[in-house]
Amino acid sequence: MSDQQQISDNVSTLSRPSDLRITDLRIANLVGMPMDGSIIRIDTNQGISGYGEVRDWASKTYVLMLKSRILGENPCNIDKIFRKIKQFGHHARQAGGVCGIEMALMDLAGKAYNVPAYQLAGGKFRDKVLCYCDTPSIKDPVEMGERLKRRMEMGFKYLKMDVGLDLVHDIPGAVSAPPEMVTTNHIMHPFTGIQLTKKGVDLLVDYVGTVRSIIGDEIPLAADHFGHLNLESCIKLGRALDQFTLAWYEDMIPWQFPEHYVRLSRAVTTPICTGEDIYLKENFKPLIESRALSIIHPDIATSGGILETKRIGDYAQEYGIAMAMHMAGTPIAAMASVHCAAATDNFLVLENHSVDIPRWNHLFSGLPKPLIVDGYIKVPETPGLGLGELDLECMEEFIDARDPMRFDPTDLWDNERSHDRLWS
Numbered sequence: 001m002s003d004q005q006q007i008s009d010n011v012s013t014l015s016r017p018s019d020l021r022i023t024d025l026r027i028a029n030l031v032g033m034p035m036d037g038s039i040i041r042i043d044t045n046q047g048i049s050g051y052g053e054v055r056d057w058a059s060k061t062y063v064l065m066l067k068s069r070i071l072g073e074n075p076c077n078i079d080k081i082f083r084k085i086k087q088f089g090h091h092a093r094q095a096g097g098v099c100g101i102e103m104a105l106m107d108l109a110g111k112a113y114n115v116p117a118y119q120l121a122g123g124k125f126r127d128k129v130l131c132y133c134d135t136p137s138i139k140d141p142v143e144m145g146e147r148l149k150r151r152m153e154m155g156f157k158y159l160k161m162d163v164g165l166d167l168v169h170d171i172p173g174a175v176s177a178p179p180e181m182v183t184t185n186h187i188m189h190p191f192t193g194i195q196l197t198k199k200g201v202d203l204l205v206d207y208v209g210t211v212r213s214i215i216g217d218e219i220p221l222a223a224d225h226f227g228h229l230n231l232e233s234c235i236k237l238g239r240a241l242d243q244f245t246l247a248w249y250e251d252m253i254p255w256q257f258p259e260h261y262v263r264l265s266r267a268v269t270t271p272i273c274t275g276e277d278i279y280l281k282e283n284f285k286p287l288i289e290s291r292a293l294s295i296i297h298p299d300i301a302t303s304g305g306i307l308e309t310k311r312i313g314d315y316a317q318e319y320g321i322a323m324a325m326h327m328a329g330t331p332i333a334a335m336a337s338v339h340c341a342a343a344t345d346n347f348l349v350l351e352n353h354s355v356d357i358p359r360w361n362h363l364f365s366g367l368p369k370p371l372i373v374d375g376y377i378k379v380p381e382t383p384g385l386g387l388g389e390l391d392l393e394c395m396e397e398f399i400d401a402r403d404p405m406r407f408d409p410t411d412l413w414d415n416e417r418s419h420d421r422l423w424s
Contacts, residue, residue, distance in 0.1 A: 017076050017112040021045045025067040025101075026407040027060055029400040033330045033360060034353045036400065037096075038063065039390075041407055042104040044075060050108030051364075051387060053336075055301040055329040058096030060405070062088070066097050067413040069420070075108040078120070078307065086280065086304065087422060095279040095302050102305025103336045103385070110384030117336070117385050121310050121343035128376040129341045131352045132158035132222065132247075134328070139167055141207040145214030148221070151355070155374040158220045158247070158349050161211070163204055165194070165227030174200035181228075189228045189253050190260070196233045201240050208244050220247035220349075222273070231260050238268035248273035248295050248324075261292035273297045276326035280304050281312045288316050295348065299326035301333050306340045313344035322346050328353035331361050331371065335385040342379040350377070359397060365389045 024043040030036070037055035040063055054063050066085050073081050082102055089095035106117045118124045133156040138144050148159050168174040169182045177194040181187065196204070208223075215221065223246050226234065234252040241249075248271040253260050255274045265272045271294035278284055279302060287293050296316045303309045313323040323346050327337045334352070341347045352372060354360040361371040366388020371377055380386030399406065 016046065017109070018074070019046070020048075020074050020076060020108075020112055022070050022073050022075055024410070025063070025070065025413075026410055027054070027063055027405055028395060028407050029060065029403045029405045030330065030395070030398040031400045032357065033363075033398055034357055035328055037329060038100075038405070039330065039332065039395075040100040040104050042070070042075065042101070042108060044108065046112075048108060048111050050075065050104035050106070050111065050384065051332050051390070052100035052102065052104030052107070053301055053330050053332040054096035054100040055093070055333060058093035060403075062094065062097030063100060064097075064410055064413045065416055066101060067410060068416040070101065071414060075105045076112055078102065078105045078109055081105060082305065082307070084420075087420065089279050089304070091279045091283070092277040092302065095304065099301045099303070099305045102307070103300070103332060106306050106336065106339070107384035107387070114383050116379070116381055116383065117306060117339040118342040118379065121306055121339065124342040124379060125345050125347070126342055126379065128378050129338045129347075130158060130349045130376055131156070131372055132160050132220070132324075132349045133355055134160045134224075134351055134353045135355075137162040137167065137225075141210035142214070144207075145211040148211065148215050152215065152219060154355070155372075157375040158222075159215070160222040160224055160247075160250075160351070162225035163208060163223040163241070164225050165196075165229065166225065167207060168196075168200045168203050169227070171200075171203065173197060174203055185228065187228065189234075190230055190257070192228045192230065194227065194229050194233070196229065196237055201237055204237060205240050208241055208246075212244050217245060222247040222250060224250040226252050231263060234264055235267040238264065238270060242269045246270050250274065250297065251276070255287065258286040258290050258292050261287060262290050265292055265294070271295050273324065275299075275303070277302060281308060281315055284312050284315070288319050288321060291319060291321070293321055295322045295324050297324050297326050299328075300337045300340055301327075301329055306336055306343075309340045310344050313340075313346055317346040322348045324348045325350045327351045331363050331367055331387065332385065334361075334371070334377070335367070335380070335387060338377050338379055339385065359394055362394045363391055363398075365391055
């Protein structure tokens with residue numbers, strides 16, 4: 001054997017990113033992390049794999065139909081592949097396949113070049129990422145306040161709870177609504193006719209006031225899940241709650257109505273926030289350009305992945321708007337969000353919805369345990385997303401018994417084809 005051959009045999013093929021090619025895509029279906037979803041694994045000809053995530057009840061078909069579009073591609077060409085497949089995403093969870101693949105490509109490219117994913121997004125602005133702790137609300141405001149107080153004792157410095165119809169809809173005289181509207185969630189807010197009465201508003205003011213009296217006024221406390229109220233009731237409730245200096249009002253009305261958001265933001269003094277269901281920068285632009293928001297709130301599993309979310313944040317910054325990030329998924333989405341947050345100058349805070357799920361961050365070997373320390377996640381310096389190896393034993397605890405895929409072969413999707421080109 002020649003000296004050159006001996007040297008070549010001892011050089012890691014991971015140092016040949018130009019020759020890297022995608023050879024397979026497989027998924028595993030999980031539940032309760034905290035939402036249902038799928039882990040994506042993209043394999044290559046050099047023995048390295050990248051992980052992504054399809055979250056929150058998105059169909060695995062959204063991923064599998066894209067397999068034939070990415071086979072044979074070099075995963076380091078992230079933007080090229082994203083542009084090829086982004087037409088197959090849409091708002092809400094329909095973007096899951098595109099976003100999950102983009103996360104996996106960033107993980108793969110980082111491993112191939114031996115750099116953390118934030119470097120592929122231009123470098124970092126911070127070494128640790130502030131997390132807000134989302135806590136499901138309960139009807140007793142004293143107990144709710146105590147729950148949030150315990151979050152503070154865990155080190156969290158930013159909190160969120162739900163404030164809306166669910167707390168008062170069954171109290172006589174609190175809500176005015178057409179028959180059966182209060183119990184449906186399939187009709188958009190402007191078309192429900194649901195209004196809070198003075199009694200309903202007063203009850204919610206008392207609720208938030210009690211919580212604030214327990215946790216204090218200094219810690220940021222955001223509010224979400226107001227229910228499908230009409231715009232006027234949102235304004236009425238928002239004005240009543242302004243006294244509590246909440247961190248933001250989230251998703252009060254559908255994001256599709258930027259003019260409604262302009263009216264809302266001009267009527268209240270609390271920051272207005274939305275964006276977790278919006279796909280691609282171009283669809284954030286009406287809300288940003290009209291200055292309808294103080295805070296955009298994309299979800300990396302919906303918005304287009306790491307690079308697209310950074311573009312969204314950068315564009316918002318030009319208009320003086322901060323970027324918080326929604327995240328209610330596995331450690332994959334969490335770490336993808338951390339890299340994006342690290343690389344985005346106007347980033348504010350990242351959601352975590354997994355505090356009460358034992359073994360959540362044991363899914364991958366490379367993660368610190370605990371992952372969140374004193375309210376922050378440290379930005380990793382390890383390659384890709386910084387996940388390390390997948391713990392298959394831990395994964396079994398979360399396998400979906402209804403559809404127990406464990407990275408099974410997906411050869412049936414290798415030759416899925418259509419005329420995808422959007423121009424003549």
